[in-house]
Amino acid sequence: MNTAIILAAGQGTRMNSQTAKVLHKVGNKSLLQHVIDASRPLVNSINVIIGHHSESVKKTTSNDDINWVNQKEQLGTGHAVKQAIPHINDNLICLILYGDVPLIKTETLQILTDKAESSGFSLLSVMMENPFGYGRIIRDSNNSILSIVEQKDASKDELQVREINTGIMAIRGSILKKYLKELEPNNSQGELYLTDIVEKAVKDNVNIASFICESVAEVMGINDKNQLSQAERAYQQNKASDLMSKGLTIMDPKRFDCRGELSFKDDCVIDVNVVFEGDNDLGKNVLISPNCIIKASKIGDNTHILANSIIENAVIGSNASIGPFARIRPETKIGNHSKIGNFVEVKKSSIENNSKVSHLSYIGDSKIGNDVNVGAGVITCNYDGINKFQTEIKDGAFVGSNSQLVAPVTIGKNATIGAGSTITQNTPDGQLTLSRNKQSTISKWKRPLKK
Structure with a gap:
């Protein structure tokens, strides 16, 4: 069995709430609990990265088999994943997930994990009609992944790409550790972006597999109450x-x-x-x-x-x-x-x-x-x-x-x-x-x- 790292340290200021973002509910279950439940059948250990509201997150989450990892400073997704590295086995596949993406399905993660077992590294993407604001998946003429380009850095042609990065990936522990060490804060925020490991792996000729998710709702992140209500409706439609x-x-x-x-x-x-x-x-x-x-x-x-x-x-x-x-x-x-x-x-x-x-x-x-x-x-x-x-x-x-x-x-x-x-x-x-x-x-x- 493999392992999972779930990022759940963010403050969620756009929720305008005293409740931690990942503790808001869809279908009367917290966003984080949805992600934990989706990943649990596929892994034998779950590492949850916590920061803001850490005690309330731990207290209100079903946590019998969870390793809580505290991120004292929020310095980007790459920095968050780094906090869990001591708990990651080199030979196992690590699922990297987000505590505010509640509709992700176990079946989707199984496919992603299977692909990583073969290649060592797989990404989950999705096609969007309006991809504004999202990082684009850039491929070569052979349809292989070259890089992930953020909206602000994309060229005119790259902005036409509809395939976007969900941030969800499955990667062998040894590969993850190698490229996390190479991350540098090449941005105005001084943060370490996890997506930067994609381009580094491509340069080393790592074959990055991918799976295009059929549903945009399944991979949508929750940042405000409007998105929370959209996720609730999508969840109820699926349930019905x-x-x-x-x-x-x-x-x-x-x-x-x-x-x-x-x-x-x-x-x-x-x-x-x-x-x-x-x-x-x-x-x-x-x-x-x-x-x-x-x-x-x-x-x-x-x-x-x-x-x-x-x-x-x-x-x-x-x-x-x-x-x-x-x-x-x-x-x-x-x-x-x-x-x-x-x-x-x-x-x-x-x-x-x-x-x-x-x-x-x-x-x-x-x-x-x-x-x-x-x-x-x-x-x-x-x-x-x-x-x-x-x-x-x-x-x-x-x-x-x-x-x-x-x-x-x-x-x-x-x-x-x-x-x-x-x-x-x-x-x-x-x-x-x-x-x-x-x-x-x-x-x-x-x-x-x-x-």
Whole structure:
């Protein structure tokens, strides 16, 4: 196995943020983490060059197998790579990557590495319609690479070249070390440019292989928030395309976000503006209507999530209906053939099979059995300001509308709670329980009038 050097020391001033550039996110994963994950299958060691925000970068990155290398002064890409040289084996191929290029694919890096195994040195390039500002790949009549010419140094003819340097390369350790030693700061910034090793290698007749990447988005670097948003859309388009190729129906891929992993069975349909976060699992024939957010949840077969609902860290059974405008909070389990209706919030509760909470209710810290009906406006009063308490509603119970169940309390099996009741004590099985003041009418009362 080979090694990787990932440059992640830059300040990223154009992001206008207190967060390190490489810690900004695409698909809810940091730019740097994307690059680490893409390279990890191909290497047995990863060296990350850090500088600005180094502690936060280390703290927020999955780093079990990462060698962190500090670059105290940022003196160019060549200088950055030099910092990792003590950790580079002469005989292995070294992938040189950038922590702000999040969409690079493992498959692309594999091709680049394979080419370097044969030649010792390979570059990744891409064709751009408008290459302004990028270094051009200059080739000879045999299509061999001669050099990389920066925009400001390019001749009129060289400016017509559409093939640009991505900066990503694979190079044998011994070759990298040789030419890094020869780098000189031949520029006004006094920096060492890694690209200068290309021309030095050509002069020594090193055969530099190349691979032209098919996608500009895959190799785009992130320098500001506009580019970050472009990368996010490109990532989501790729994600949607991959999911659709596996059988997921997405009504509009341009209005789809998956910020994690999504598994699914046959005939699932995702409508517009649905956001998935974390790892989610859908059974077969699941329909998710517009404007829903699904976080780290499992949804059973034939279940319909209606519009504008939020489900987080929950398990939803089969043939269930959730929403519209429902909120299912963490540690909730909804049974098969159950219904959670509009403007219902459920938190840390279990609701078993064939039960319904249809309208405008709050269910918190509760155990609800099978075949229970909870009427509109029912509240489980689970919090006394300090502690949380549990409500249990046993199988077959019917809770009338606008009732308050003051926990801890148990509603008996097949019990009925009359509408408008405040229940503070356990209720018996199979009987009607209610608490109401006697209704009265005041005959001489008059409605107030404006003066």
